[in-house]
Each structure stands twice: as C-alpha cells, then as structure tokens.
Amino acid sequence: MRKKVSIQDLKDxxxxxxxxxxxxxxxxxxxxxxxxxxxxxxxxGPGGAPFAFRPDSDLGDSAILIQEMTQAGILTLFGHGAQFEAQGFGHVGFTGAPAAALTRCYIAWKLGQDFTAIPTN
Known part of the structure; x- marks a missing residue:
C-alpha cells in the first residue's frame, strides 16, 4: 500500500x-x-546482501550527495542540522545530526518535502 510520507518521519x-x-x-x-x-x-533474488550506503549516519557516504548539492546551490552544515538552497528550488532545512539533516535536505530537493512511498519497515 502506498502512502504519503514526510521526510521528517524517515529514519535509519x-x-x-x-x-x-x-x-x-x-x-x-x-x-x-x-x-x-x-x-x-x-x-x-532469494535473499539480500548488506548494502554499504548510510549517508544519514556517515559523512563519507554523504560525499556524493554533498558534491551534487554544492554544485547546484548552497549547502550549510551546522552542529544541529543542515540547510540547502538552490535557484529554482528554494530553501529547506532540517535539525538533527548533520549527516541525517543533509540527507533529508537532499531527498527534499530531489523528491519534494512530502512524497508517496511504500513503507518498508
């Protein structure tokens, strides 16, 4: 079942x-x-294998997101969150750990503040 998910509700x-x-x-x-x-x-196929991509908790994994965002606009990281601004997009910001906050900014930029998703957990 598909439902509208807020980026703020996503975690882990x-x-x-x-x-x-x-x-x-x-x-x-x-x-x-x-x-x-x-x-x-x-x-x-018959199962799953761990996939090492955790930009929400590892700034090293965030590098590809950071690079794309800084080429398109202004990304600012704080000890308590992140904000992103780009022409044609506007401005978005989230509080929390910097890696998780910038990951939320990236998703908002690419998919919108609220988007339709299939719950996975």
Whole structure:
C-alpha cells in the first residue's frame, strides 16, 4: 500500500534507502534496494546482501550527495542540522545530526518535502 510520507518521519535505513533512490543508485547499478530494520540491503533474488550506503549516519557516504548539492546551490552544515538552497528550488532545512539533516535536505530537493512511498519497515 502506498502512502504519503514526510521526510521528517524517515529514519535509519529508510532514510538511506530514499536517499539512494533519490540519487538514482538503483538505476545506475541495476540493483533493487530495500530497508529492513536498521539495515539497508541489496535484493539478490532469494535473499539480500548488506548494502554499504548510510549517508544519514556517515559523512563519507554523504560525499556524493554533498558534491551534487554544492554544485547546484548552497549547502550549510551546522552542529544541529543542515540547510540547502538552490535557484529554482528554494530553501529547506532540517535539525538533527548533520549527516541525517543533509540527507533529508537532499531527498527534499530531489523528491519534494512530502512524497508517496511504500513503507518498508
């Protein structure tokens, strides 16, 4: 069942999953990702294999998002969150850990503040 999900409601692996989808990782790598509990997995058919992409908790994994955002606009990280502004998009900001906040900014920029999603957990 599909439902409208607020970016603020995403957390843990769901946040990483939607960042990966917004960035087009599934299409670029020709894979299918899913979140289960706190982990992000690559669907291998009869099961899953852990997929190492957690921009919500690792700034190293956020590098590809940061690069894209800074090329398109102004990304500002704070100790208590992040904000992003781009021409033609506007401005968005989120509080929380910087990695999670910038991941939310990225998803908002790419998919909108609220978008239709299939709950995964």
């Amino acid at each position: 692996a769901d946040l990483a999953l939607w960042a990966a989808r917004a960035h087009g990782i599934e299409e670029k790598m020709d894979i299918k990702l899913y979140a289960s509990g706190p982990c992000l997995y690559r669907d291998t």
